[in-house]
Amino acid sequence: MNEFVEQLAICVERGKVNKDAPYPPDLKGQDGADELAKKALDQGLKPDTILDGCILGMDRIGTKFSENKAFVPELLMAAKAMTAAMQHLKPYFQSGEVKRKGTFVIGTVAGDLHDIGKNLVAMVAEGGGFEVIDLGNDVSTDKFLAAIKEHPGCIVGMSALLTTTMVNMEGTIKAIKEQYPDTMVIIGGAPVTQSFADKIGADGYSPDPQGAVALLNKKVA
Amino acid sequence: MNIKKISPNTFEIALDYKELVFNVWDLFTILGYSDGASPAHLNETIEQVLAEVPSLCRIRGGYSLYTNVEWHNAKSVRLHHVELALGHIVSRQLAHAEAIAVVICTIGAGLEAWVQTLMSAGDYFKGYIADAVASLTVDLAMEKMQAHVEQEQLSKGNKISNLFSPGYCDWHVSQQQQLFALLPMHFCGVSLTESSLMLPIKSISGIIGLGTDMRKVDSTCRFCDKINCNYRRRLENYLQET
Numbered sequence A: 001m002n003e004f005v006e007q008l009a010i011c012v013e014r015g016k017v018n019k020d021a022p023y024p025p026d027l028k029g030q031d032g033a034d035e036l037a038k039k040a041l042d043q044g045l046k047p048d049t050i051l052d053g054c055i056l057g058m059d060r061i062g063t064k065f066s067e068n069k070a071f072v073p074e075l076l077m078a079a080k081a082m083t084a085a086m087q088h089l090k091p092y093f094q095s096g097e098v099k100r101k102g103t104f105v106i107g108t109v110a111g112d113l114h115d116i117g118k119n120l121v122a123m124v125a126e127g128g129g130f131e132v133i134d135l136g137n138d139v140s141t142d143k144f145l146a147a148i149k150e151h152p153g154c155i156v157g158m159s160a161l162l163t164t165t166m167v168n169m170e171g172t173i174k175a176i177k178e179q180y181p182d183t184m185v186i187i188g189g190a191p192v193t194q195s196f197a198d199k200i201g202a203d204g205y206s207p208d209p210q211g212a213v214a215l216l217n218k219k220v221a
Numbered sequence B: 001m002n003i004k005k006i007s008p009n010t011f012e013i014a015l016d017y018k019e020l021v022f023n024v025w026d027l028f029t030i031l032g033y034s035d036g037a038s039p040a041h042l043n044e045t046i047e048q049v050l051a052e053v054p055s056l057c058r059i060r061g062g063y064s065l066y067t068n069v070e071w072h073n074a075k076s077v078r079l080h081h082v083e084l085a086l087g088h089i090v091s092r093q094l095a096h097a098e099a100i101a102v103v104i105c106t107i108g109a110g111l112e113a114w115v116q117t118l119m120s121a122g123d124y125f126k127g128y129i130a131d132a133v134a135s136l137t138v139d140l141a142m143e144k145m146q147a148h149v150e151q152e153q154l155s156k157g158n159k160i161s162n163l164f165s166p167g168y169c170d171w172h173v174s175q176q177q178q179l180f181a182l183l184p185m186h187f188c189g190v191s192l193t194e195s196s197l198m199l200p201i202k203s204i205s206g207i208i209g210l211g212t213d214m215r216k217v218d219s220t221c222r223f224c225d226k227i228n229c230n231y232r233r234r235l236e237n238y239l240q241e242t
Ligand code: B1M
Pocket: A072, A114, A116, A117, A118, A120, A121, A156, A157, A158, A159, A160, A161, A162, A163, A164, A186, A187, A188, A189, A190, A191, A205, A206, A207, A208, A209, A212, B135, B138, B139, B165, B166, B167, B168, B173, B196, B197, B198, B199, B200, B201, B202, B203, B204, B205, B206, B224, B226, B228, B229, B230, B231
């Protein structure tokens, strides 16, 4: 089983989606995350092991990314491989046989249309074992509140790319804390800093996706 | 380059993508691979993306010239009743400007829409590369606009400063509202939202100082406090090569 987790983690970390994928060249012709996950289930391995492999692989590439040893393209390839493996888990998530660590609701704040950074955080969080509810861009306070109502106990993430839009986080956090004081809110994006997060009452800030997942893990630990 | 005078002080420029000098190494750098050690299939995807770009870009830019430059104080200037709170860093660079050009440039919304299509279809990898190509394209287009302004000014015996943009140095992004008040409405097809976001997204705005005592430094990154930035690395690479 450990061997399987390690094999899947390698495929995820290196972005080996499936057998046909030519990338990475040194794994050409070998099974990818897709085939490995399917075979594992066919051989009766517990579906949890697939999640473990994905989490391990995403954690490794996420750490490399934080250390500037890997860059966004590699992170995206890893996320693609992870998605290929995770699609086999859908029925198990639905039946409750496999449980995620928690629910992460994420969106780009009102007035802002940038979404690449937010998408990356969403992917890495999914790879980290969380169910991700992506609300998209230009997300109003009401939309965040509605999502929290629909997903009790969720953690909220907000992203912004301009100083003029990051200020909208403050009002949204205030409204969230008024109605759902126990909801954890984390923020990020190019102009955001730890001191800004402290000032507006966010529970956490991270400059990168891996740090965001570390905050989520801390909360659910 | 097609230049149209739309009022005595305003010029609109249309550029063809082919006029831009696209260096693939620049792209590697902004994607993070300043040492060239990129994933094997990156080249292939870049080629696929570059093949689509010319038909998806509509490069437009332009500028309005203001010759009445009134310094309000050490950090703000008034141009035609509009006060620009430039901050100390930009003001210092423009203190001796005899005129100021208010500039914008965009590549339109076509490429951005394609990025969205790729992303929605789950092709994040290609989508991200296309997004980076779009960002680089508008940067290169703005460089062309600056070069044009410089040529024009040289012929009058003037020099130009660097381009300074709201949101950089200590000039707040909210000042985009003032900057846009100095340009015709929807100039070059660019509009500004209440939150000071330009639409299309792949657009750049700024001002350039003009005059006999203007100076252009190698890179405005030296005025910026964002150290961990791939765009800074791109400029540093360029400066090392030249
Ligand atoms: C929930 O928890 C979390 C945790 C982590 C989270 C998170 C949430 N969300 C994000 N993260 C984090 O994880 C992601 C992965 O690492 C990261 O997400 P990002 O979204 O930050 O990163 C993306 C994956 C890649 N990064 C990017 O795409 C942005 C890179 C930089 C260089 C940048 C670029 C490329 C561009 N820009 Co401009 N641009 C800059 C950027 C400087 C920088 N180095 O960050 C920034 C964002 N830009 C800025 C500015 C000012 C502007 N830009 C402008 C234009 C442009 C280009 C068109 C040239 C281009 C494209 C922009 C785009 N996104 O489409 C203008 C605005 C455009 C508009 N439409 O209104 C303009 C206003 C300049 C002007 N006057 O023309 C600055 C904003 C700061 C501010 N003062 O508000 C800026 C930080 C540069 C700077 N040195 O100050 C992290 O932030």
